[in-house]
Amino acid sequence: MCVALGLGSQLAAGQALAAGPAEATPIGIAPINYSGDLPSHMQSDIEAAVAEAIERIDRRAVFLDPECQTSRCGADVDHVLVLSVGVDERDYQIDVEVYSTRDDRQLAEASELCDMCGHSEVLETIEAQVTTLRAALERDEAAPQVRVEGSPPGATVILDGQQVGQAPLTAEVTPGVHELELRAPERNAQIYKWEATLGVEEVFVYELSEAQAQRRGGRGLSIAGWVSFGLGLAGVGAGVALVVIDGRDYGPTCSLEVRDVNGACPNIYKTARAGFVGLGLGGVALAAGTGLVIEARRKRKRQASAAVARLQPSLGGFTLQF
Structure with a gap:
């Protein structure tokens, strides 16, 4: 949105003049829009009154180029004041607005009809209206x-x-x-x-x-993983034991009467195959248990990351994204 500014300033075209202390915050004064029969000397007095009022609110007036038609006219200011003065015999309609040049946002406005006013009363009314804008300027300049x-x-x-x-x-x-x-x-x-x-x-x-519900899934995987890990250890242990005893005498059935001439017992443990099966199954269970425990930890981390809700502005307020 661009703010259309009226013409009518007494300044020469192409100028942007400043009035007030150089260290004060500048505020742009748009070309004043005059309507009705206002003599040139009164227009000059109005511009001087605006500059004095700006100084009273600790700002420095910068009169913008008369050819300016928007609130962004290249002057190094954060705010632009727009003044319209209309006259019908001795009745004066005075309208003052102030805009932010950052986003063309209107910060404040003041309007007054000065009935049967003389020269000095018009100037006093304009000065009073300008000084009322101070609060709006300070709010807009405040830290976020x-x-x-x-x-x-x-x-x-x-x-x-x-x-x-x-x-x-x-x-x-x-x-x-x-x-x-x-x-x-x-x-x-x-x-x-x-x-x-x-x-x-x-x-x-x-x-x-x-976050309780989200942690349950990870906890279930973790429990299953540790159970599988324990069973795997048991399977590996049993498999090792069976492999170790394979070929050994089955003691209770190996009395001297049943042994051959070489002293060998016909009844021996034949557990190697079962032992290797146990080792294999135990190894698979160990691997599965380890994988489940690792996946449970990864899942908890992913859930913790996914559980961070990110909000973004939207037309109706905020949009929540997971």
Whole structure:
């Protein structure tokens, strides 16, 4: 949106003149829009009155190019004042508006009909209207703020990676992009990114959901993994034992009467095959158990990451994304 500015300033075309202390914050004065029969000397007095009023609110008036038609005319100012003065005999309609050049946003306006006014009364009315704009200018120049509130109260507030306190909380930030993170025990975290603007307070209302349900899946995998790991150890241990005793005498049935001339017993353990099967199955169970435990840990990490809700501005408020 561009703000159309009226013409009629007494300044020469192509000039942008300043009035007031050089160190004061400048405010652009758009070409004043005059309607009706206003003599040139009164127009000059009105411009001088505007400049004096600007000085009273600790600003410096910068009169913009008379050919300017929008609130962005190249002057190095953050705000532009738009003044319209109309006269019908001795009745004066005076309208004052102030805009931000950052986004063409109207910050304030004042309007007054001065009935049966003389020269000095018109100037006093204009000066009074301009000085009422000070509060709006100061609000727009104030440092950006962020206000955090929500459920559960007491959530840890992390701003740009630094812990700044607990909610509810209000903090000043610098203009630019910031990241806000909310964390609480046994709750899913939320992250909100936004661009802070001078004079604007961003309100963030959070609701951290419980994280218990998300942890169950990982816990089940972990339990299954450790059970499988234990069974695998038992299987490997049994397989080793069976391989070790393979070929040995089966003691209770190997009396001297049944042994051959070489002393060999016909009854021996034949457990090698079962032992190797046990080793194989135990190894598979060990591998499966180890894999399940590792996957359970990875799942918990993924769930913790996925549980961080990211909020983005939308036309109706905030959009929550997981």
